[in-house]
Amino acid sequence: MTRRDESDEELRDIVERASGADVEAFGLIYDRFVDDVYRFALFRLGNRHDAEDVTELTFVRAFEAIGRYRWGKAPFSAWLFRIARNLVTDHFRRKGRTTTVDIAEIGDTIPSTRGTYEEVALRCDARELHDAIGKLTEHQRSVVLMKFFGGLTNAEIAAAIGKNEGSVKSLQHRALAALARILAPDEET
Amino acid sequence: MRDMLHQGGQGERRDKDRADAHEADAHEADAREGALIRALRATATRCGLDESTRHAMRARVLSRAAAAKAAKAAAPRSADVVSNGPRLASRRLAARFIAVVTASSMLGGSGGLAYAAQDAVPGERLYGVKRVTERAGSALALTPDARARMELVLVRRRQAEVDLLSERDPAVAAVYTEEAVAQAHRAARATAALSEPAKADLVGRLIAITARQRVRIAEIAVMLGADAGPGIREALSRAGEKARSQALEIMLQRDAAAPSPPPDERPPSGPDPADE
Numbered sequence: 385m386t387r388r389d390e391s392d393e394e395l396r397d398i399v400e401r402a403s404g405a406d407v408e409a410f411g412l413i414y415d416r417f418v419d420d421v422y423r424f425a426l427f428r429l430g431n432r433h434d435a436e437d438v439t440e441l442t443f444v445r446a447f448e449a450i451g452r453y454r455w456g457k458a459p460f461s462a463w464l465f466r467i468a469r470n471l472v473t474d475h476f477r478r479k480g481r482t483t484t485v486d487i488a489e490i491g492d493t494i495p496s497t498r499g500t501y502e503e504v505a506l507r508c509d510a511r512e513l514h515d516a517i518g519k520l521t522e523h524q525r526s527v528v529l530m531k532f533f534g535g536l537t538n539a540e541i542a543a544a545i546g547k548n549e550g551s552v553k554s555l556q557h558r559a560l561a562a563l564a565r566i567l568a569p570d571e572e573t
Numbered sequence: 574m575r576d577m578l579h580q581g582g583q584g585e586r587r588d589k590d591r592a593d594a595h596e597a598d599a600h601e602a603d604a605r606e607g608a609l610i611r612a613l614r615a616t617a618t619r620c621g622l623d624e625s626t627r628h629a630m631r632a633r634v635l636s637r638a639a640a641a642k643a644a645k646a647a648a649p650r651s652a653d654v655v656s657n658g659p660r661l662a663s664r665r666l667a668a669r670f671i672a673v674v675t676a677s678s679m680l681g682g683s684g685g686l687a688y689a690a691q692d693a694v695p696g697e698r699l700y701g702v703k704r705v706t707e708r709a710g711s712a713l714a715l716t717p718d719a720r721a722r723m724e725l726v727l728v729r730r731r732q733a734e735v736d737l738l739s740e741r742d743p744a745v746a747a748v749y750t751e752e753a754v755a756q757a758h759r760a761a762r763a764t765a766a767l768s769e770p771a772k773a774d775l776v777g778r779l780i781a782i783t784a785r786q787r788v789r790i791a792e793i794a795v796m797l798g799a800d801a802g803p804g805i806r807e808a809l810s811r812a813g814e815k816a817r818s819q820a821l822e823i824m825l826q827r828d829a830a831a832p833s834p835p836p837d838e839r840p841p842s843g844p845d846p847a848d849e
Contacts, residue, residue: 418631419627
């Protein structure tokens with residue numbers, strides 16, 4: 385049972401209060417999901433400034449629309465990420481695909497301790513990872529970012545991108561294989 | 574027959590070799606996938622929002638939410654039309670239209686709508702117009718001095734809004750206070766970029782406004798009834814803490830900007846190394 389499952393009822397209560405325009409309850413939703421949405425936007429857009437704008441707008445739009453959200457129809461996180469995903473698409477439509485990549489500021493080399501394949505991670509910094517993710521297909525990219533940066537489950541991702549869980553698993557598998565090829569081409573046999 | 578058996582044995586060995594190779598490949602793929610997943614998760618943990626951005630964004634989101642709620646309560650029918658009726662593109666056009674009208678009315682000096690919006694507070698329909706007008710004004714402030722003065726005007730406005738909201742609904746004021754404090758932070762950054770003598774004057778005014786801000790935060794804390802939820806109290810507490818640390822930073826700006834005493838008034842501090 386995941387952390388999300390355990391607190392599913394709690395989240396339902398918060399969402400229902402927020403649906404009645406309870407600003408305080410909406411603040412709890414913000415606290416719970418803001419980092420996940422921001423990380424998704426950051427690795428999708430490539431710079432902090434745009435990621436912050438999209439994250440803020442995601443929550444503003446969510447508050448405007450939460451009265452129309454129906455619990456059980458789709459997981460709440462999937463509904464929220466769908467808003468974020470649409471805003472990212474709008475952003476690219478407005479500004480084009482060129483982004484100022486300051487994502488390298490995020491940090492150093494990823495720590496790693498063992499194994500030949502750990503070298504994939506060892507050599508990989510945030511900028512490389514961002515560039516590699518950028519080479520995936522649209523759906524593969526969404527799956528990787530929602531799963532590992534947004535913390536969504538396969539079922540939640542499936543609802544967010546309009547696919548079934550099997551497709552999500554397959555997309556994830558192909559995405560990771562593609563990332564491995566991009567990041568560590570020498571290890572391909 | 575022996576040949577067949579031999580071939581069969583070879584076939585079995587080949588199958589076994591192939592199965593071993595598949596297993597090795599699977600292990601390799603699993604290891605590669607595992608390493609990548611660890612890499613992705615490790616990167617994700619490092620790229621969250623920093624605390625100050627998270628709080629400032631929270632204040633903006635919740636103040637806009639509170640404003641939307643109040644607007645809906647004031648005019649439910651029109652709010653329904655806004656949320657359900659026009660499509661996104663039309664809404665964008667409408668927003669651009671408002672921005673152009675307010676900016677041009679401001680520039681042109683007529684400013685009917687912009688003028689009417691100046692007293693609006695969060696939750697009122699003209700409040701959006703007020704903020705658009707402010708953005709237009711900020712865009713016209715081209716020098717550091719003009720920018721700092723504009724930011725200072727905006728701090729006063731945000732504070733006046735908090736004052737008014739606290740009389741109407743302390744809970745809404747408590748949430749909105751974070752936005753006022755965030756604006757004071759923007760003003761402090763703008764004054765930090767200034768040089769003398771303009772800096773001392775503007776920093777002095779900012780100190781006065783932030784002192785008023787802190788008093789109001791304390792008053793709102795008292796006004797909040799027992800019904801106020803922990804989220805609202807936390808928002809106010811965060812605003813109070815931020816306002817306190819900001820006040821210190823602004824004081825430091827003032828101290829750094831204070832002119833040093835002329836040489837003959839300096840306290841004796843031992844022999845001047847230049848004399849040696």
